[in-house]
Amino acid sequence: MNEKPKIAIFKFTGCAGCQLEFLHLEEIFLDILELFDISYWVMVKRDNDETGWDISLVEGGISTPEEIEEIKQIRMKTKFLVAFGDCAIGGCIPSIRNWTPQLDAESQVYRDTSVIQSTKVFGIGEYVKVDAILKGCPAHRDTIVELLKSALLEIRPRLRQHPVCVECKFRDNACLITSKKMACMGPVTSAGCGAICPSLGRECEGCFGPMSNPNTSALASIFKDLGFNEKDIKRKFRKYAGMSPEFRKEAGH
Ligand code: SF4
Ligand code: SF4
Numbered sequence: 691m692n693e694k695p696k697i698a699i700f701k702f703t704g705c706a707g708c709q710l711e712f713l714h715l716e717e718i719f720l721d722i723l724e725l726f727d728i729s730y731w732v733m734v735k736r737d738n739d740e741t742g743w744d745i746s747l748v749e750g751g752i753s754t755p756e757e758i759e760e761i762k763q764i765r766m767k768t769k770f771l772v773a774f775g776d777c778a779i780g781g782c783i784p785s786i787r788n789w790t791p792q793l794d795a796e797s798q799v800y801r802d803t804s805v806i807q808s809t810k811v812f813g814i815g816e817y818v819k820v821d822a823i824l825k826g827c828p829a830h831r832d833t834i835v836e837l838l839k840s841a842l843l844e845i846r847p848r849l850r851q852h853p854v855c856v857e858c859k860f861r862d863n864a865c866l867i868t869s870k871k872m873a874c875m876g877p878v879t880s881a882g883c884g885a886i887c888p889s890l891g892r893e894c895e896g897c898f899g900p901m902s903n904p905n906t907s908a909l910a911s912i913f914k915d916l917g918f919n920e921k922d923i924k925r926k927f928r929k930y931a932g933m934s935p936e937f938r939k940e941a942g943h
């Protein structure tokens with residue numbers, strides 16, 4: 691590319707943690723500004739250019755009719771659209787409400803629901819074509835850097851597909867399932883975090899979403915053998931990626 695690639699960063703239904711993760715690239719942030727034109731980012735800029743972008747990073751799931759229209763507009767003006775974090779990929783924690791009847795969920799939050807128009811929470815891929823996904827809650831800084839580097843080289847980003855267990859073994863951890871009978875989601879969860887939680891003695895909660903082709907029924911069966919009931923097991927699979935095709939069955943769809 692002769693000119694700096696134009697980047698946009700958008701927020702839908704999420705907590706802004708993925709955008710903060712981008713800001714946390716502090717030691718290389720000035721380099722990023724040298725190499726890219728961040729032309730749209732409402733969280734950090736007053737003047738934003740809405741004419742079109744080479745890369746759009748979209749944080750958050752889609753949860754209202756207005757957001758459905760907005761994501762379609764963004765897609766039309768974007769060459770390479772990225773689902774930035776688990777909410778944009780599959781709804782993530784906000785999608786937990788999808789298991790509650792819509793009006794019940796709305797009335798738990800709003801006194802007057804007559805002015806509320808919400809939909810079930812889905813990832814952006816439910817409505818538009820997505821070119822890459824950056825997994826994690828929040829998306830991990832290493833994957834953001836990988837995406838930016840590959841954009842400069844004009845190649846596809848290389849993003850991990852193997853499970854957390856691989857990283858856990860690289861760190862020489864004793865397995866929490868076999869040694870402590872803990873319900874660890876590592877065998878079905880995508881790597882990328884460096885197995886932070888098992889390395890600190892905590893089970894993986896699945897915050898990087900499903901790995902490629904996970905055997906979820908085998909893990910659910912192991913959890914059952916460990917003594918977890920059906921409700922607990924469903925909660926495990928619902929927490930971060932219950933709407934994903936990979937986790938939907940064990941999440942109770
Ligand atoms: S993926 Fe996690 S950190 Fe990112 S917006 Fe959603 S809830 Fe926040
Ligand atoms: S502790 Fe969890 S992540 Fe580590 S090997 Fe066991 S199941 Fe996998």
Ligand code: SF4
Nearest residue numbers: 883887894895896897
């Ligand atoms: S170990 Fe699991 S829950 Fe912990 S950060 Fe990694 S993917 Fe997320």
